[in-house]
Amino acid sequence: MLPQAVLREATDRKLFDEVVGRERVTRAELATATGFSKPTVSESVRRLTEGGLLAATGPQETGRRGRVGTFYELGTAAGWVLAVEVDQSGVQAWSADLAGRVLHRHDRPPGGAGDTGALAEALRATVSAALRKPPAGPLRAVAVSMANPVHPDTREVIALPRSPFPEGLLSPGDILADLVTAPVLVDNDVNLAALAEQRFGDATSFAYLYVGAGLGLGLYLGGTLVRGAHGLAGEVGYLPGAGWRTLATELAAAGLGRSDAPSNDVAAVLRALDAGTPAVLMALVAAVARAVASVTAVVDPEVVLLGGPLGTHPALLDPVRAAVATLSPSPTRLDHGTLGALAPLHGATHLALDHAVAAAIKHDVPG
Known part of the structure; x- marks a missing residue:
């Protein structure tokens, strides 16, 4: 009992x-x-x-x-949480009450490419702005979504060779230690996006393929998020490409990325997709289709959801479906995620809320 x-x-x-x-x-x-x-x-x-x-x-x-x-x-004074997303586009954050209702939004642009110090300052500035306009009650948790893998036990960001986000190799907990007394929870952006999509959808076995500055995969199988022994499950950008070392370097070499890291230039690629530039669309479709085919061959999920700022572009879905049909024998459905590019921030909100409410209830219940 x-x-x-x-x-x-x-x-x-x-x-x-x-x-x-x-x-x-x-x-x-x-x-x-x-x-x-x-x-x-x-x-x-x-x-x-x-x-x-x-x-x-x-x-x-x-x-x-x-x-x-x-x-x-x-x-009215139950408290609030702060959800933060740190990626190549800068720092995005919002405060929410314990019902998950977004109250205030705070954003900062990125620093220079590869400038970890500037990104750390942007993170501090974003959180400081949120603290200057606090909702009623105590800040109960801060959840940070990072566009890099995070170790499942230590919750520290993992440095990988040729990271698409080298400036993001930092420790949010250390950076915010003197600003907040609430717990700082850190997780990978794609894992958080997958968790958020699971909350809003009905699939119990799905893969969430994030297509943005990098490629990442969240695997939710049998009601469980698969992180891997070292937090590296879903790093599909490191899959072999066609004629290049990885899918990520293949895309960068095709002119979609920046020179210092195998990272897509999201704004430039979006402009090209909007303009219907065939070369950009073909390169992106080929990489995404191979990633989807590899995933379906290994885990056979019910559905593969495309997310991220590029993955949610309407020009991508049908060509990827057609390409996957020629590569994979699996009947897996392919669709867009329901939360769009904000899925990681929604996931960070859920992470913060789960921790905040559980801790508050535990504290309020007499032993």
């Missing part, structure tokens, strides 16, 4: 999520929705209210004849 404290935490989390999902609800409605007894609901709501996560809005009519009940909703 589970310890009583664990059961209480699970009950509180279930009821908190139910309140957030409904926005405003009575204890009787919570009991009906969850199947918990009324005494269990009352005790849980009391703990959540005393901890500041929920607030009672006062007795009001419930809509049923003669019935008046106290409604509960997310507490």
Whole structure:
């Protein structure tokens, strides 16, 4: 049997999520929705209210004849989280309440190519701007999405040879240590995007192929995100290319990237795709199709979702489908992700929220 404290935490989390999902609800409605007894609901709501996560809005009519009940909703001072995305386009961030509602956005452009110091300063400036305009309540977690692999145990950014994002080889936790007291959570951008897509979709076995400045893959198989023993699962940019060492260097050599790293120039490629430039489209389609064919041959997912600023371009989907059909025997569907280029930031938000709510409930539940 589970310890009583664990059961209480699970009950509180279930009821908190139910309140957030409904926005405003009575204890009787919570009991009906969850199947918990009324005494269990009352005790849980009391703990959540005393901890500041929920607030009672006062007795009001419930809509049923003669019935008046106290409604509960997310507490105005329950706290907030900060989600940050660090990639070749700079630093993007937004603050959100514990219901996941975005409150303020803060962005900074990148520094020079390969300039780690400038990127670190942009990260600090972005977080500092968020702290100067804080929502009500405590900052409970900061989640940082990095466009580099992250070790699954240490959560440190992993340096790989010929990284598409060499300036991103930094430690967000160290950079922000003197700015925030809340936990700083770090994960890979493509893994976070895959987690966010899983929250919004219905597939239990899918591959999320991010096509942007680099190529990356998130694998969600059997209800589990596959990270690999060293956090390197899905580094498809290192797959062999056609006549070049890797897919990433092949794209860079085709004129899609910058000279100091095998990284696509996203703005330039988007302009070329918008203009219908055949050479750019053909080079990108060939690389993406080989990556998709390799993935489907190994793991056979239900669907492959294309994401990222280039992967979501409408000109890419149909040609990649046609190319994959000639390379792979798998009947795997190919489609766009539902969250577009913001999927990593949504994933960072979910990471921060999961940690923040779990920690707040654990703290608020008496031992």
